[in-house]
Amino acid sequence: MATIQATACGAALPLRAHASAGGIEANENARQPILYVTSEMADYVKAGGLGEVSAALPRTLRQHYDVRVLIPGYRAILEAHPDIPVVARLPAAFGLPACDLGRIDTEDGLTVYVLLCADLYDREGSPYGDRDGVDWHDNDVRFARLGLAAADIACGRGEALWRPTLLHLNDWPSGLAAAYLAWRGQRTPSILTIHNLAYQGLFGAERLSPLGVPDSAFQIDGVEFYGKLSFLKAGIFYASHVTTVSDTYAQEILTPEFGCGLDGLLRAKADQGCLSGILNGIDESWDPATCPHLASPFDADDWDGRQANADHVREAFGLAVSRGPLFAVVSRLVHQKGVDLAIAAAETIVAQGGQIVVTGRGEGRFEEALRGLAQQHAGSVGVRIGFDETEARRMFAGSDFLLMPSRFEPCGLSQMYAQRYGSLPIAHRTGGLADTIEDGVTGFLFREPSVGGLLDAVRRGMETFGSGSKLTAMRRAAMARSFGWSQSALGYKDVYGRLMAAR
Ligand SMILES: Nc1ncnc2c1ncn2[C@@H]1O[C@H](COP(=O)(O)OP(=O)(O)O[C@H]2O[C@H](CO)[C@@H](O)[C@H](O)[C@H]2O)[C@@H](O)[C@H]1O
Numbered sequence: 001m002a003t004i005q006a007t008a009c010g011a012a013l014p015l016r017a018h019a020s021a022g023g024i025e026a027n028e029n030a031r032q033p034i035l036y037v038t039s040e041m042a043d044y045v046k047a048g049g050l051g052e053v054s055a056a057l058p059r060t061l062r063q064h065y066d067v068r069v070l071i072p073g074y075r076a077i078l079e080a081h082p083d084i085p086v087v088a089r090l091p092a093a094f095g096l097p098a099c100d101l102g103r104i105d106t107e108d109g110l111t112v113y114v115l116l117c118a119d120l121y122d123r124e125g126s127p128y129g130d131r132d133g134v135d136w137h138d139n140d141v142r143f144a145r146l147g148l149a150a151a152d153i154a155c156g157r158g159e160a161l162w163r164p165t166l167l168h169l170n171d172w173p174s175g176l177a178a179a180y181l182a183w184r185g186q187r188t189p190s191i192l193t194i195h196n197l198a199y200q201g202l203f204g205a206e207r208l209s210p211l212g213v214p215d216s217a218f219q220i221d222g223v224e225f226y227g228k229l230s231f232l233k234a235g236i237f238y239a240s241h242v243t244t245v246s247d248t249y250a251q252e253i254l255t256p257e258f259g260c261g262l263d264g265l266l267r268a269k270a271d272q273g274c275l276s277g278i279l280n281g282i283d284e285s286w287d288p289a290t291c292p293h294l295a296s297p298f299d300a301d302d303w304d305g306r307q308a309n310a311d312h313v314r315e316a317f318g319l320a321v322s323r324g325p326l327f328a329v330v331s332r333l334v335h336q337k338g339v340d341l342a343i344a345a346a347e348t349i350v351a352q353g354g355q356i357v358v359t360g361r362g363e364g365r366f367e368e369a370l371r372g373l374a375q376q377h378a379g380s381v382g383v384r385i386g387f388d389e390t391e392a393r394r395m396f397a398g399s400d401f402l403l404m405p406s407r408f409e410p411c412g413l414s415q416m417y418a419q420r421y422g423s424l425p426i427a428h429r430t431g432g433l434a435d436t437i438e439d440g441v442t443g444f445l446f447r448e449p450s451v452g453g454l455l456d457a458v459r460r461g462m463e464t465f466g467s468g469s470k471l472t473a474m475r476r477a478a479m480a481r482s483f484g485w486s487q488s489a490l491g492y493k494d495v496y497g498r499l500m501a502a503r
Helices: 049-061 075-080 139-154 171-183 205-211 231-238 247-252 263-271 303-316 339-351 364-376 389-398 414-420 431-436 451-466 468-480 486-502
Strands: 033-037 066-072 086-090 099-105 111-116 166-170 190-194 228-230 241-244 275-277 326-330 355-360 381-385 401-404 424-428 444-446
Touching: 033 049, 033 139, 049 066, 049 166, 049 486, 066 139, 086 111, 086 139, 099 139, 111 139, 139 166, 139 171, 139 205, 139 231, 166 171, 166 486, 171 190, 171 231, 190 231, 190 486, 205 228, 228 231, 231 263, 241 247, 241 486, 247 275, 247 431, 263 275, 303 326, 303 389, 326 339, 326 389, 326 414, 339 355, 339 364, 339 451, 355 389, 364 381, 389 414, 401 414, 401 451, 414 424, 414 431, 414 468, 424 431, 424 451, 424 468, 444 451, 451 468
Parallel strands: 033 066, 033 166, 066 111, 166 190, 190 241, 241 275, 326 355, 326 401, 355 381, 401 424, 424 444
Antiparallel strands: 086 099, 099 111
């Protein structure tokens, strides 16, 4: 196993000059440099909600800070930008290879640093696995390299004249960055946002040495989790502050039921005032009056325009013409999302005159069951395995209800998209779903994540559908919710400010 590197990075290296000369102490009014570290960004590649947040939040925060993004150089990025200029070379360390740091400036002026290492990232597949959904065998090296790159940039090894005064990390893939900062004695504060506690980045203890994890850190007060190395625990343990993406989820993860084995550590963080919930937003492109993806744009005074989207969706999914309610599922097809509950409820929904459209991809067993359902109920159930942004937006705009029976939901974005587009979410009262849906006003919430609970809320939805005026009032109320990012940005600004002031 490795031992702590005697040379703390910041102390060992001659620091390069940087734009704000060390940040707050130099100029209170300068926009502080912040590095936002992520494994997904919807501009290039996304597996789910993290990609959407990573595209939107850094852009919103740029009003207040010089936020720049760090992301691995996946194939999709290299294809979109074949000639990325290299701005720095990051040295090899432990068993992690050297790599280049490239820089892209997006059309709207956001700087994205791209970690260039073809052996690790230039592959066909998702950020986390191959096309069959099998995790890459070297994900520990791939994401330890990302974490170490972030720590390297924080100590002045990145682009000349730019050195962040704070790291904003996201989920397990960047969790180790906070640990590298601590082990190297770097004082840059870090914030870790948990988008999903269930994905933890667990690896065998034999991987400690190649990743540069010191022996002394492999213990309960450190990175050890039931005999394994946990990237997420490393992030939670060493980050200066932890946030998650809704108030309710921030409370839920303190309990054994939702804590995924980390509730004790999270309670300790909460007791120290180092855990908070900041609700996600959705970006301004989610406006049904201007959305270029829709079959027909519409607003709350134009139900014909909305109906054009419903007609389109029915046709695209091979459904019969119908005046009954249309239910949509737009989701990663995984256990978390309660896909099995939606499948089990389908028979009853169809028997009561409803139709269902489903899109997404995920676990093979759910994809198979859904295909079977579509065959069994041809004309009433339509399924598309895969993900297409235009189709998804039309489904939000054309459906009457969105089914979201998630067992747990840190925040959830689809229920916000649905409300903006006038589709009423039917959702389990948990996490961000409880915080963003007003029961009986903008959607329907149920308490028990069971088929019975879901069907009870579906019944309430069907009754509302049968009463035109209530349906219209609820659609209008849902569409009036803006869910913009500005409120969230204030939450992050508050945490950033406190961390930088305490530095
Ligand atoms: N197969 C697929 N491929 C690509 N995109 C797909 C997809 N299936 C669905 N999507 C899209 O990805 C987004 C899903 O976002 P969610 O927030 O609902 O869930 P996710 O569990 O991925 O995110 C986690 O992180 C987010 C962000 O913090 C939290 O809101 C959430 O609760 C937490 O579980 C939506 O925009 C949806 O349209």
